[in-house]
Amino acid sequence: MKMVSFVALCVAVAVVLFSGEIGTTEAVTCNPTQLSPCIQAFTSSAAPSTACCSKLKELQPCLCGYIKNPSLKQYVNNPNAKRVASTCKVPYPKC
Template identity: 60%
Template sequence: MKKGFTGVAFWCLVVAAVLLSEAHETAAVTCNPMELSPCMSAITGSSAPSSACCAKLKEQQPCFCQYMKNPMLRPYVDSPNAKKIAETCGVATPTC
């Protein structure tokens, strides 16, 4: 059961990051939602996001609109923890 919860929580983070981040055009970014795994403990618990989490959110910003188009990721975007993480990291809401 815990493994399933962890997977769902991770996808919640990924989708939330998509909605909460402004997309910027940047060359050579590999769009992979698994890159956001440093944020897992913040999304599943009440801990603050690490500097690695914030760095990955900012790095993946050019991909957020793409993630929004994915029906498996999009439902998790409105997670309260994901919104809090994005705000803490200084990542803005995307305009897709």
């Protein structure tokens, strides 16, 4: 019986310790209009701005969804978008 109480105590301590780490991640809201600082770089050979790179990094978890969206695909699945991602040091997703 003492062993069961000890194991339960250890599990409780582990839950308390790790629950803080789990709660620190923020959800990303996938809104393609947030990539508006990148439009010129996506549609021409212009260099991406700092704002573009920042948003691209922030929205990285959304990129596959954008690539699969027929109305957005032309903007995010082209050589310029791949160049922008590379310049911003954002790995281009393999969806």
